[in-house]
Every structure is written in C-alpha cells, then in structure tokens.
Amino acid sequence: MKRRWFALATGVLAAALVALLALPTLALFVTASPAAILAGFHHPIAAPALLLSLGTTLVSLAVVVTLGTPLAWWLAQARGRAARAVETLVALPVVIPPAVAGIALLLAFGRRGLLGPLLERLGWAISFTTTAVVLAQVFVSAPFYVQGATAAFRALDGNLFVVARSLGASPARAFFRVAMPLARPGLVAGAAMAWARALGEFGATLMFAGNLQGRTQTLPLAIYTALESDLHAAQALSVLLVAVAFALLLVLRARQGGAR
C-alpha cells in the first residue's frame, strides 16, 4: 500500500513538471493556424532579423572556436592554481544574468567604458553596432564551448601524446593528428551548445547593441519588437527558433548514441 502511494506521488509530480515544460512549447504551435504562422514570416521585421542572426552567430561561433580551442587544450593540460582560476573565470558568464552582462560589456567597450577612449582614438565605435552583437554573443556562448572542449580533451589518454611525441611528432602534430580527431565529438557538441546560446542571446544584446533593424536586431529582439504589433510574426519567429533548437538537440543525441 505504502509503495503504491509512493509510486503514485512521484508519477504525479514528475508528470506535472513535464507538462509545465512541454505546454508552453506546444502552445507556440497550436494557438495559430499553420497559415497564420507562415504569414508571420512575411512581416518586414522577419527577413533582416533572420539574416542578421545567421551571420552574427556564425561569426561569433568562429571566434569562440578559434580562441576557445587553444584555451580548452591549455586548461585540460595545466595543473596549477592559475589554470583553476582561469577555468572559474571562463565559467562566470554562464551564471551572470544577461542584463548584467550587457552593462558589463557597455562599461568595458562602450564610449565611456574602460576601453572607450582607446577605441575612439582608433576610430572604432563598438556599442550599438553589429560588432557589439557579435561581442555579446561571444561573451555569453564561449563558456559552453570551452567547458565542452576542456572536458573532451581531459577525457583523452595522456599516454597517447607521450607516445606521439616519442614517435617524432611535434606538439602541434600530436594536437592536430591525435587530440583533435579523438576529441571531435565533444568539440562538436560544445560548439552546438555555444551556437544555440548565441542564437538565443537577448538581454546583453539589447543593452549593449540596442535594437536597430538590420544592424543589431537579431531574431530574439525581433520577437520582442513584433510582440507589440503583430503576435503572429512573433510566434512565427519563435516557432523557427524552437525548431532549430529541437533539431540541434536531436542531432546531438544521435551523435552521442553513436559514440557509445
């Protein structure tokens, strides 16, 4: 009797959470007809936002992977206190609220920020430009890649590199021919998470880059803007983001399944 009561209670509680998580997503799809959602894509706000999101997230992903891979490799090898401190620092943007990230970026790169005078002398204004969008995306998404890549590199057998070196491979050759191919599934998963995070970036972008159509208005900002005038347009863009996120999740799951 007691056991049945427990099974029932856990079942109900678990089902409640699943419903809570699934219902809003379901609502996105069922509260408007497919035709209305499709029509939403014709809103003038949609196409520029879509292009801008695609362009900026690809650039920010390239920056994150190019700078993040060497950092992750170093973090995976280093043992000292400095490395642990850097690792904590790199993880910080994950727990910083996006609005705070926006203020922080403004105070660092804004006209009156830390690097403001230097950037002004170089004739390079960053805040409220597309560059600011990319910078905000890099700031919030880099930790996801670096953490994934560090874990992937750490999981490799260190003896493989000792052997590679003893066979005459330079550290660079050992990295590109042994570490990179073996860590690839983890690197791809980390990059996918980072890209998804960059694609959804809203708060920091709004504060640091503004909401200028064609320049800084990415998909999440366009959703926010469209909400005031055309709910169907907002809904259409939301459905698109959910579909992309869901597809990404499925691909990652399939890859993990294959690796096992």
Place this chain on the structure above:
Amino acid sequence: MSRLEASVRKRLGSFALDLTLETDGCVAIAGPNGAGKSTALLTLLGIVRPDAGHVRLGGQPLYDDGVDVPTEERGIAYVPQDYALFPHLTASGNVEFALGCLRPAPARARRREEARALLDRLGVLACADRLPASLSGGERQRVALARALARQPRALLFDEPFAALDAGARGEVRLYLRARLAELGLPAVVVTHDRADVEALGAPVVVLEGGRVVQRGTLAELAARPATEYVARFCG
C-alpha cells in the same frame, strides 16, 4: 653500437628519484608500485625534466647543462603499459603515423607499403586494416612494437610490456620480444615488477625502491645476495 647512459635526480613532492643507468642492450628496471619506475622512463624520454644529471645516447647528450633535446628529437621510442595505440587509426594507420614523422617523411603510398612490411615482419599483417579496439592483447603489443620500430629508434623503452596480456599469451610474447630486441641490438629499458619477465628477457636488473637503486646485477646475483626484503621476495 649506441649506448644509453643516464644519471638523473628528480624531486616530485615528497618523492625523489635518483637513478644511474648504463646499457647497450636490454636492461630491466624492477621495483614495487610507486618506486619511480615509470617516472624514470618519462625522464629518459624528456617528458619529465630532471633536477640534475645527464642523459646520453650513443655519446650524444640529450639532457645536460644547457642541453634539453625535445622528446620528438630524442630518437627514443616508448611503449606504455596499455600500448596506447591511436584508437582512431587502424593498425597500419598507427605505423604510418610514425613513418609520417620521419624527416624527410616518405610519400603516402610509400608509408603504406613500409607499414605493411613492418606489420608483416612482426607477424600481424592480417591486422593491418583493423582498429586497435578489435585486436587481442598480443596483437596490440606487436602493432605497438611495429609502430615504435617505424620511427627508426636508437633506443626503446617499455613500461610493463606484458602486464596487459593474459597469462597464456604472456610467455610467448616474452620470448618474442627477447628475440626481437636481440636482433635489433639497441639499448632497451623494460620496466616490470615480475621476476618471470626478467628471467625470460635474460636481462640484468636495476632494482628501484622509493626512487633509489637498492641493487643491480643479474637475477642470479640478486638471488645470491638480496640487498633488501623486496629483492629477496622478487627473486623468491
């Protein structure tokens, strides 16, 4: 004939390694767990940097005052306990990797040919296109040896080369390795904690305990006058 000479001291926390070694053939380093056997190999390889001492191979200083030849240029092949075959490359790919590190590196087609010749020489040509995960322990060891020889080494280091094998395969592989090492005539250091390994290899032994050499000599010499309780048990 090349000769490996090393005298190295290294402090790692509360542990201190102090090893002197000279050989132009096969020598075994024996000792209990934590005696510093593996650290000794990594020091010869140049992965662990000694605090003091020297390492010379065929008269060439690899480590000395102002000299620290990087691992990839030492000409010392290393075969770790689990053989560390590259899991994403086939047996042939593993050997080709080593051939590709030679300067000048042979062309791709030539590497493939040479890899197959080496695998054939070691009796594992049938494994050429298989991934390491599908090979038996004995096959892995032979592929690892083929890969080590592909880099044209001037010395070989083995860390517990028989520990990963089941008892049945061990005896055969021991004799096999002994024959190969005799044929190569290179300095070779074999780390082990098993008397049967030393016996089968017919090599003199250096016994390490707590990082220090407590005794050296042939197995018979050690058995006649064991310097420590461990040596007595080892020869037991």
